[in-house]
Amino acid sequence: MKFVVSSTEILGHIQAISRVISNKNTLPILDNFLFELKNGELIATASDLETTLITTIPLDASEGDGVIALPAKILTDTLKEFPEQPLTFEVDPQTLAVKLSTENGKFSIPGQNGDDYPKNPEKGQDSVVNITVASEVLLKGVNKTLFATADDELRPVMNGIFIELNNNDLTFVASDAHKLVRYKRLDGRSEVESSFILPKKPASLLRNILPKEENPVLVEFDDKNAFFTLSNYKLICRLVEGKYPSYGSVIPTNNPFKLTIDRVELYNTLKRVSVFSNPASNLIKFELNNNELVVSAQDIDFSISARERLMCQYEGEALEIGFKSVFLLEILQNISSSNVVVALSDPTRAGLFLPYDNENADEDVLMLLMPMMINV
Structure with missing residues (x-):
């Protein structure tokens, strides 16, 4: 398994997904990025079990397919120091060691078996609701409401953004019981009436990756997870369980x-x-x-x-x-x-x-x- 990639291209993508990685991971493998080389594409994943962010990184060249988990901190800290140049990654399938070669040097990074990385949640077959939303609408909805979410351990439903779909509009609501924000978009409509509570962490990740997105975003959700598909990224997150309070009455x-x-x-x-x-x-x-x-x-x-x-x-x-x-x-x-x-x-x-x-x-x-x- 071998690939050549631009140093600034790979750094931009892994920095975006590295925000998912938690300092308190229960599984040591989650301190790593998962790299999957498949059909000439490099797919990088970061996860904390609750939230997973996946990105596709364009390559200059590649040989073979395979998966490997690489330490996120070492990789990010190393790539930050490179000027723009092609980097060659070569994985030894026996030892899982990765050789990173530049024009002037070689770096050796220990890898781990990518098969040990947790699998991504699957969508429920029957209960999935989907809607295509303009990236600007989704970004504005998150930006306008995220600051008003709560940090309440006793009422976890207040710790996210309530997103409500119906025939007339798309509504984003957040409240911490002192302040409340309701942001409606009349140009975001759904044929199905439904709703979900988006947790704070994936909402702030969306706020970071949406500004560069020009195409509409596919939003799919069932009763447990939400899936946001962008051009170069896919975000999967576990939803906040519970019923959001009746905000209209206040x-x-x-x-x-x-x-x-x-x-x-x-x-x-x-x-x-x-x-x-x-x-x-x-x-x-x-x-x-x-x-x-x-x-x-x-x-x-x-x-x-x-x-x-x-x-x-x-x-x-x-x-x-x-x-x-x-x-x-x-x-x-x-x-x-x-x-x-x-x-x-x-x-x-x-x-x-x-x-x-x-x-x-x-x-x-x-x-x-x-x-x-x-x-x-």
Whole structure:
């Protein structure tokens, strides 16, 4: 088994899949990449049993077929140091040693039997749902919602992105019980009504590999696993089991008070004022009245406070409401329009944060943040 490959080509592919490898692997073989040479193609795999990422690497030349497992860290660290050049990999089938030859040197890397590498999950024959999604739609859905997922050991369903398919739209939802994001795409439709919960790790892997993808992505899932097929990559992941909470019921429907404000201006004000908030609560206060927003914070323990006034458009009664500044900043960071609309009803009910105008007519973005009690 022998192949010749460009150093930068192989490095780019294995760096992308190396993010799957866990520091706490239960099986030592999972600290390796699986290389399979078949019909003149090199297929590289990385896995942590829950998530598997497979890539096809173009070769300059190859001889024979076979499989070998190679240590991921040694291989990645070595390839990082090479300038662009052809590399020759030669595998000794008896000893499983791999000779890596360059124009000026030779490197010897110990391999392991590729047959010991765990097999990839198979799709369920009867229960598979599939949909073809534009790569830009999938990337945007993951980007808009990933930050709002939880880290809750007691409620694992909250630790992923809920993806809902139906005839009208494709919906991505994430929530950590303090904030909630719902991102709908009207140009992503499915003939079958179905849903699944995509865990956080494969979602962040998709976020890394999707920007380079130009073709639509085939998404297939059954009750246990999801399979994402891209041009040069295939991602397989175990889904989060359980029923996602009814997110629609927590979105308030009657929000008569509307605040419209410059998003960047509000963001920068919050960055300054939040320095003066109590580190334990991160509480900042909004005071709204007559097209004016006053943002304030204080930390009584250190006798510090801050208060800043902003001009805005406000329709509604005078209102005081508290929010956690960390969550508020995250929400504003993930809204892309220049102005943001905040829909409110009273200090005890969630505030809705909406883009003033969507970049795309087919998208519908809604972000929700629970308020905090203001100590008067």
